[in-house]
Each structure stands twice: as structure tokens, then as C-alpha cells.
Amino acid sequence: MTTLTMTRLDPQSRAARRGMSDISIRNLFIIPTILFLIIFNIFPLLYSLYYSFTDFRASTNAPANWVGLANYRELLNDPFIWTNFTITAKYVIVSVAGQVVVGFGVAMLLNRDIPFKGLITTLLLLPMMLSMAVVGLFWKLLYDPSFGIINYVLGLGRFEWLSDPDMALYAVAITDIWMWSPFVMLLSLAGLSAVPKHLYEAAAIDRAGPLYTFFRITLPLVAPILMIAIIFRTMEAFKTFDIAYIMTSQPTTEMIAIRLYKMAFQEWQTGMSCAFAYIVLIMVVAITNIYVKYLNKVKER
Amino acid sequence: MRRRMIGIAGGLALVLASSTSVLAQELTIFWAEWDPANYLQELVNEYEAETGVQVTVETTPWQDFQTKAFTEFNARGSAYDMVVGDSQWLGAASEAGHYVDLTDFFNEHNLGEVMAPATVKYYAEYPSESGKFWAIPAEGDAVGWSYRKDWFEDPKEMEAFKAKYGYDLAPPKDWKELRDIAEFFHRPDENRYGIAIYTDNSYDGLVMGVENAIFSFGGELGDYANYKVDGIINSDQNVKALELYRELYTYTPPGWAKSFFVENNQAITENLAAMSMNYFAFFPALVNEASNPNAKVTGFFPNPAGPGGDQFAALGGQGISVISYSENKEEAMKFLEWFIKDETQKRWAELGGYTASAAVLGSDEFQNATPYNKAFYETMFRVKDFWATPEYAELLIQMNQRVYPYITAGEGSAKEALDALAGDWKETFEKYGR
Numbered sequence: 049m050t051t052l053t054m055t056r057l058d059p060q061s062r063a064a065r066r067g068m069s070d071i072s073i074r075n076l077f078i079i080p081t082i083l084f085l086i087i088f089n090i091f092p093l094l095y096s097l098y099y100s101f102t103d104f105r106a107s108t109n110a111p112a113n114w115v116g117l118a119n120y121r122e123l124l125n126d127p128f129i130w131t132n133f134t135i136t137a138k139y140v141i142v143s144v145a146g147q148v149v150v151g152f153g154v155a156m157l158l159n160r161d162i163p164f165k166g167l168i169t170t171l172l173l174l175p176m177m178l179s180m181a182v183v184g185l186f187w188k189l190l191y192d193p194s195f196g197i198i199n200y201v202l203g204l205g206r207f208e209w210l211s212d213p214d215m216a217l218y219a220v221a222i223t224d225i226w227m228w229s230p231f232v233m234l235l236s237l238a239g240l241s242a243v244p245k246h247l248y249e250a251a252a253i254d255r256a257g258p259l260y261t262f263f264r265i266t267l268p269l270v271a272p273i274l275m276i277a278i279i280f281r282t283m284e285a286f287k288t289f290d291i292a293y294i295m296t297s298q299p300t301t302e303m304i305a306i307r308l309y310k311m312a313f314q315e316w317q318t319g320m321s322c323a324f325a326y327i328v329l330i331m332v333v334a335i336t337n338i339y340v341k342y343l344n345k346v347k348e349r
Numbered sequence: 350m351r352r353r354m355i356g357i358a359g360g361l362a363l364v365l366a367s368s369t370s371v372l373a374q375e376l377t378i379f380w381a382e383w384d385p386a387n388y389l390q391e392l393v394n395e396y397e398a399e400t401g402v403q404v405t406v407e408t409t410p411w412q413d414f415q416t417k418a419f420t421e422f423n424a425r426g427s428a429y430d431m432v433v434g435d436s437q438w439l440g441a442a443s444e445a446g447h448y449v450d451l452t453d454f455f456n457e458h459n460l461g462e463v464m465a466p467a468t469v470k471y472y473a474e475y476p477s478e479s480g481k482f483w484a485i486p487a488e489g490d491a492v493g494w495s496y497r498k499d500w501f502e503d504p505k506e507m508e509a510f511k512a513k514y515g516y517d518l519a520p521p522k523d524w525k526e527l528r529d530i531a532e533f534f535h536r537p538d539e540n541r542y543g544i545a546i547y548t549d550n551s552y553d554g555l556v557m558g559v560e561n562a563i564f565s566f567g568g569e570l571g572d573y574a575n576y577k578v579d580g581i582i583n584s585d586q587n588v589k590a591l592e593l594y595r596e597l598y599t600y601t602p603p604g605w606a607k608s609f610f611v612e613n614n615q616a617i618t619e620n621l622a623a624m625s626m627n628y629f630a631f632f633p634a635l636v637n638e639a640s641n642p643n644a645k646v647t648g649f650f651p652n653p654a655g656p657g658g659d660q661f662a663a664l665g666g667q668g669i670s671v672i673s674y675s676e677n678k679e680e681a682m683k684f685l686e687w688f689i690k691d692e693t694q695k696r697w698a699e700l701g702g703y704t705a706s707a708a709v710l711g712s713d714e715f716q717n718a719t720p721y722n723k724a725f726y727e728t729m730f731r732v733k734d735f736w737a738t739p740e741y742a743e744l745l746i747q748m749n750q751r752v753y754p755y756i757t758a759g760e761g762s763a764k765e766a767l768d769a770l771a772g773d774w775k776e777t778f779e780k781y782g783r
Contacts, residue, residue: 106423108445108739128750193603194540194621206537211606213758297551297607299754313416315742316423316441 100322107316119323129307129324136303139221139292140285146225147281151232152274156266158233159240169237176230184294187223191295210296217301220292224285232277239273240266268346275343279336286332304328374402374680378669379418379429382408385488385630388701389433395696396687402680411609412551415742422447422672430675431684433487433667437553439475441739442670448483449671449678451685455482458689465489468705471734472668477573484668485685486705488630491662491728492561492652493721495617495635496520496624499646500534509533520650524565524593527624527653531600534623543600545616545625548757549609550749556735557663558626559594559752561652564661564733566590571774573736576783578774583767590655591763595756606757617647628665629725633701636720649721651728664732666703705729740781747773 058064063073100119104112123129158169175183190198191209199207209219243266251261289305308328312321378393380386386408393404407429409417415435421428422442434442442448451473455461460482461469468486475483500506501518510518514529521527531543547558563570568587571578581587598605602621605612610631616622618641638644652662669688671681687693694706698715703725709715716723736744751770754760 107419107441206603208604208606211604211757213754213760297549298757299550299750310746313420315740315746316419317743 096322096325099319100326102319104319104322105316106318112319115319119320120327123320123324123327131299132302132304132307135217135300136286136288139217139288139303140282142218143221143224143228143285143288144278144281146221147229147232148274148278150225150229151277152236152270154229155233155236155240158237169234172233173230175227178227180227180290181294183223183227184291187219187226187291188295191219210298213298213300216296216298220288220295220301223291223295224288227291228281228284232274232281235273235277236270239270243269271346272343275339275346279339279343282339283332283336286328286335374677376402376404376430376677376680376684377428378404378406378431378433379421380406380408380433380667381411381414383411383630384633385702386433388697389487391700392693392697392702393684396684399687400683402684404684415552422674425674427672427674427676429672430677430681431669431671433669434484435553435667436471436664437735437737437741437745439473439483439668440737440741443475443481443483444739446673449673450481450483451485451671452480452482454682454685455485458686460485460689463689463707464705465707465710465729467664467729467732468666468668471664471732471737472666472705475737477737484670485689486666487669487688487702488666489703489705489710489725489729490628490630490666491664491725491732492557492626493629493632493662493724493728494520494624494626494650494652495614495632495721496648496650497617497620497622497643497646498648499643500623501648506533520648521624521653523654523656524562524590525656528593528596530623531597535600537603541620542602542616542622543624544597545601545605545608545613545622546594546597547609547613547626548598548601548605548753549607550753551607553735553745554609555753555756556745556748557665559591559748559756560663560733560735561626561661562590562594562655563587564663565652565655565659566593567655567657567659569733570736576738576778578778579771581771582774583764583771586655586657587767588763591752591755591767595759595763598756614641617641617643629721629728630665630703632719632721649724651724661731661733662728664734666705738781738783740777743777744774747777 068076099112101114101116102112103115103119154172158165158172162168188210190196193199193206193208193211196209198209199205208215210216247265247269248261251265256264287305288303289309292301292303293306293309295301304324305328308321308324311317311324378389380389386406390406393406397403415438418429418432418434418438419441422445439448443450455473460473464473464486468489469482470477472486472489473482473484475481501520507518510530510533513533516526518530518533521530527544533543534541535543547554549555560570563586566586566589568584568590569581571581601608602616610627613625613627614631614634616625617635620643632649634640635647636644641647652660654660669685671678671685675681691706691708694704694709698704698706698709698718704710704715710726710729716726735741738744748770751766751773755763755766
């Protein structure tokens with residue numbers, strides 16, 4: 049079997065002279081990776097699954113008691129947790145939709161022959177390269193009601209972006225859109241440049257309007273790669289922590305990751321927070337699965 | 350083979366060499382990042398000069414202090430030998446065995462009398478009235494107020510104030526006057542605001558601000574001896590206290606929804622507010638002209654009385670504890686013996702630390718050293734504190750969840766917020782079998 053799938057070792061090579069076979073070399077490469085995955089991913093995953101059914105607290109010496117589904121029951125009955133989920137859902141929708149619109153829009157603008165195209169694209173990618181914490185701190189200053197530049201430029205007076213409970217989440221989402229639209233732009237640009245030019249020529253000969261061309265040619269052909277961008281951004285937005293945590297402490301911006309952090313590392317309810325993390329994991333996996341199904345469908349077309 | 354033996358011997362030698370450097374004594378004290386930690390470093394430098402033991406004060410920002418300390422404790426790490434920990438940690442840290450029991454040390458040196466009574470009660474003893482001690486009161490602290498003397502003493506303002514409210518404009522004696530003055534100076538058109546209060550809900554900022562009102566209104570957070578909360582946390586006076594705190598929030602500068610000690614000092618240095626709530630530990634920066642351009646015209650007053658004449662303030666400050674997992678416990682105890690000496694405590698106060706030593710606090714020398722030391726001395730005998738039970742962090746987060754939306758956004762009513770909080774706390778105490 050192995051001889052069929054693997055290239056044979058050159059009998060003259062140093063490895064062969066040391067008496068190593070194809071299989072031992074394959075194992076040499078694969079086993080460390082597998083061990084690494086088991087120790088750092090699989091083991092903690094299973095270990096925390098066990099903890100999620102106990103009342104374990106890492107801050108005490110008390111042994112973990114088996115409590116069955118009590119943690120899950122309590123979490124799903126907690127109105128604050130449901131608020132956290134609603135806030136997160138709202139944030140994901142606003143933020144990802146914003147990134148797709150802005151990112152794809154900019155990509156459309158850039159997808160033509162303009163001078164300094166490479167330089168402009170690189171500059172547009174800068175926000176993505178910054179640290180989340182730094183972006184959060186900078187935008188906090190930009191939003192400041194007393195001296196912030198955003199109110200000054202928009203002429204909003206002393207509008208309180210981050211202290212207004214209704215506005216704070218959108219303010220955070222705007223920051224996220226600013227930071228991650230370039231990512232969507234980059235992927236869209238790759239997708240756009242792969243659309244065959246002759247399709248547009250054919251459309252032009254048939255006198256198709258720009259809207260028709262966009263919806264019938266551009267969008268369907270870019271859709272698969274755009275879907276990948278959306279999957280990535282949704283997963284990221286779902287676990288947003290740093291930006292929101294740094295910028296504001298409004299209860300209206302307390303997303304699940306923030307609540308989870310507080311539960312795990314301020315209250316030290318280790319068992320309960322493991323259960324919470326599992327609920328989040330299941331949701332993310334479910335949402336991603338829906339996306340992937342849809343992605344496959346789009347690809348088939 | 351021989352080469353391998355040499356390698357092993359070399360490795361062993363290296364291990365021995367590095368362990369001898371541990372023997373050359375070093376102690377690490379963990380604290381939050383603020384001025385008193387710098388004063389403590391200056392103080393312990395003198396200990397090094399005396400004994401040759403090198404002591405380092407390691408710090409981290411306040412927001413991470415609790416998380417970082419408990420992560421280290423829970424991992425049974427020996428990175429720190431001592432910690433200057435918050436008073437509300439006592440329950441969690443003593444029950445989990447993170448702190449060394451200092452009861453014998455405490456009794457041997459009669460610290461119950463050497464240190465001011467409130468500091469012993471809140472920084473050292475757990476459970477309350479048990480006679481078991483886990484920390485040595487190190488940095489006494491409580492909430493006080495700073496104000497703009499030049500605004501208060503402006504003849505035009507004084508005249509206008511008297512005409513409007515019928516009494517003289519002066520530092521407030523009670524919370525009603527505090528409210529009036531905040532309202533009087535609140536002039537958004539002139540970019541001047543009435544008052545700066547604590548609103549940060551990420552740790553204990555907002556809760557301590559609210560405590561100042563609740564305790565002075567004659568209220569309590571609960572019965573600390575038997576964990577009864579219903580009818581106490583949601584009592585009538587607490588509802589009134591919370592309503593007043595909400596009203597004060599409407600006189601704060603714009604964007605004041607995540608404010609703690611840094612912002613509240615800025616309110617004075619940046620000419621934003623007439624009065625500002627803050628811990629005494631942050632007042633040295635306000636009398637220093639390098640950090641406060643208004644240093645000459647900044648005055649101080651203690652937390653005002655409530656309608657019934659009660660006058661209490663929220664306790665800040667910390668005690669110093671020895672960590673059970675330290676490899677230098679004996680050396681740490683020797684350090685504590687030096688730390689509690691009268692001369693050391695006096696020097697600690699001179700450097701800017703807030704000693705808890707009753708003798709030093711009572712001395713004229715201390716009380717006249719700064720414009721606010723007298724107010725500090727008076728306040729330290731009228732302080733109250735939050736719950737110190739091991740589940741205090743949950744109680745704190747629940748209080749933030751219930752109270753914050755009411756204070757900063759006017760959601761619901763004070764009564765609703767406190768009733769809901771009483772329910773949350775009751776449930777939490779039941780969960781832990783209190």
C-alpha cells in the first residue's frame with residue numbers, strides 16, 4: 049500500500065544508508081504532530097468535557113463532584129446568558145455584513161487598471177495587520193466625546209459612542225468592520241481576478257446592463273470564495289473578546305466570550321464555564337456546518 | 350560514553366549553580382501597578398541595605414490584578430512569596446489554602462492593637478470575628494473626595510449658590526448638599542460638569558462608589574454573619590441611596606460610563622468637574638504640581654454623611670500575606686517582622702504609603718503631613734467593606750449586572766434592581782450552602 053502512495057527512498061540517500069525505511073521516515077514526520085494535537089487539543093477537549101458535568105472550581109482544593117447536566121440546565125435557564133447570545137448574534141450579523149459590503153465594494157473598485165494598484169492594495173491591508181488591543185485603544189480615543197476626532201469631523205458635538213448603551217455595540221462593530229474589511233477585500237479580489245474576461249465580453253455583446261452582469265456573472269463566480277471569507281469572519285466575530293473588552297464595559301456589549309472569561313477567570317466557576325464553552329462550541333460548529341453545506345451547493349453550480 | 354558523562358556532570362553543575370543563586374536570598378512581593386507599589390519598593394530597598402535580602406515588588410495593572418494573582422495561586426506557583434491582596438480575597442484565598450495562617454504571628458506581636466481596628470477587621474481577619482488572621486494590614490485606604498477650591502470660593506459663584514439653595518457654598522456635609530453642588534456646577538455649555546463618580550463595572554469600581562452612598566444612608570449589603578440579604582440589600586434607605594447615585598451620574602462629564610480612579614483624577618486635573626470621588630491613595634498625584642496644574646486650588650473632604658447622620662466610606666487598601674507555595678516562607682516571615690516595626694511603619698508613611706499603624710496614624714506629624722491626611726485618619730475609623738466570602742467575585746459581578754444598567758442608562762428602577770440583586774445573592778449563597 050505504502051509503496052503505491054509514497055515515493056520510494058533513493059537507495060543512495062543518507063537516510064537509506066542509515067537503514068531507515070519509507071515508513072519510519074513517514075512516522076518521524078507524523079507522530080510528533082499527532083502527539084502535539086493529542087496533548088494540546090484532544091486531551092484538553094475531553095478533559096473539559098468531563099469538567100462540564102462537575103462543580104469543579106480551580107480556585108479551591110475541594111474535589112470535583114459529578115452534577116450531571118445541572119451546569120447546562122442552569123446556563124440555558126439564565127436570562128443573562130441569553131442576553132449575551134442575543135448580543136453576540138446581533139454583533140456577528142452587523143459586523144460580518146458590514147465587512148462583506150465594504151470589503152467586496154472596495155474589491156470591485158480595485159478590480160480594474162488603475163495607477164499604483166499594488167501600493168493602494170497594500171495600504172488598505174494595514175488595519176488587518178495591527179494588534180486587536182491596539183486597535184481597540186486607538187478607537188476608544190477616536191470615539192472620545194470630549195476630544196475624539198470622529199465627533200469633530202462628523203459634527204456630532206458630544207455624542208457618546210461608547211457610553212450610550214444602544215450605540216456601544218455598533219461602535220464596536222464599526223471598529224471591527226474597519227479592521228477586517230481588508231480581509232474580505234483581499235479574498236474577493238482574488239475571486240474577481242479569476243472571473244474569465246470573455247464572459248463580460250459576451251455579456252456586453254448581448255447588451256446586458258451592469259446590474260444584470262453583476263448578479264448573473266460576477267457574484268455567482270465570486271460566491272464560493274466570498275463564502276469562505278464569510279465563514280472565517282463569522283467564526284472570528286462569534287468569539288470576539290479583545291476589542292469589545294477594551295473599548296467599553298456596557299452590559300449591551302457583553303458578548304459570550306467576555307461572559308465566559310468572567311465566569312472562568314474572575315468567578316473561577318471552572319465546571320460551569322466548561323459547560324458554557326461547550327455550548328458555544330456546538331453553536332459555532334452548527335453554524336459553520338450550515339455555511340459549508342451552502343458553500344458546496346454554490347460550488348456545484 | 351565519557352562525553353555523555355561529561356555532559357551530565359555539566360548539566361548537574363549548572364542546576365546546582367542556579368539553585369545556589371536562589372539561596373542568595375531574594376523575595377518577591379506581588380501588588381497592583383500604582384504609586385503605593387513604588388513607595389513600597391523604596392521602603393524594601395532599605396530592608397535590602399540592612400539585611401542583604403533583595404526584595405522586589407512586582408506589579409500588574411489593577412484590572413488584571415485579581416485574575417493574575419489567582420491564576421498563580423491556583424497553579425500553586427512559587428513565583429511570588431508575598432502578595433498585597435485585596436481585602437475581599439481573604440475568604441477565597443484562606444479557604445483554598447493559598448495564604449499562610451498568620452494568627453500566631455498576629456497574636457505574638459499583638460497586632461490587633463498595634464494596627465487600627467478597622468484595618469485588622471477588614472484586611473486581616475477571616476471569617477469575621479473568628480480570631481483567625483491571614484494578612485498584616487499594609488496599605489490602609491478608603492474613599493474621600495477632592496474638590497476645586499477656586500470654583501467653590503469664587504464670590505460670584507458663592508452668591509449665586511446662596512440665592513438658589515439658601516445656604517453657603519462650602520464642601521458638602523451631607524449627600525443632599527453634595528447633590529445640590531453637583532447640580533449647581535453642572536454646565537455642559539461651558540464644558541464644566543458637576544461631579545466625577547466611579548462607574549467602572551469591570552471589577553469593583555462602581556460597587557465601591559455605590560457603597561459610599563449605601564453605607565452613609567445607614568444601609569448595609571447584608572448580614573455578614575448569617576448571609577441574610579433580603580430586606581437588607583433592598584432596604585428603603587438603600588433604594589434612596591441608589592436613586593441619589595443615579596442622579597449624581599447625570600451631573601458627570603460626557604462618556605463617564607467606565608470611570609475609575611484614573612478618570613476621576615483627570616476630572617480635577619483637566620478642569621472637568623467641581624468634585625471628584627477617589628481613594629486617598631490617589632491624592633498624592635493631586636497635590637503634586639507636576640501631575641496636577643490645579644494642585645494649589647485642589648481641596649479635600651471626607652465622604653459626607655447621609656440623611657440620618659451616618660457617615661461611612663467604602664474601604665480600599667490591602668493587607669500583606671505570605672503565599673503557601675513560596676519557597677522562602679521563613680525569610681518572608683522575617684521580612685514581616687521588620688515591616689511591622691514602628692520605625693518601619695513611620696518610614697512607610699513618610700514615603701507616601703498609608704500605614705495602618707494606630708500610633709503613626711494618630712501622630713500630629715502624620716496628620717499635618719498633607720492636606721488630606723487628617724480626613725484620611727478620620728475616615729479610617731468609619732469604613733465598611735464588601736463581602737469577603739470565597740464567592741465574592743460572583744456577588745460582585747451580580748451587583749454590577751443589576752446596578753450598572755440602572756445607574757448609567759436609567760433602566761428600570763432602583764427598587765427593581767436591588768430586589769433582583771437580593772434574589773441573585775440569595776440563590777448564590779444557597780448554592781454554596783451558606
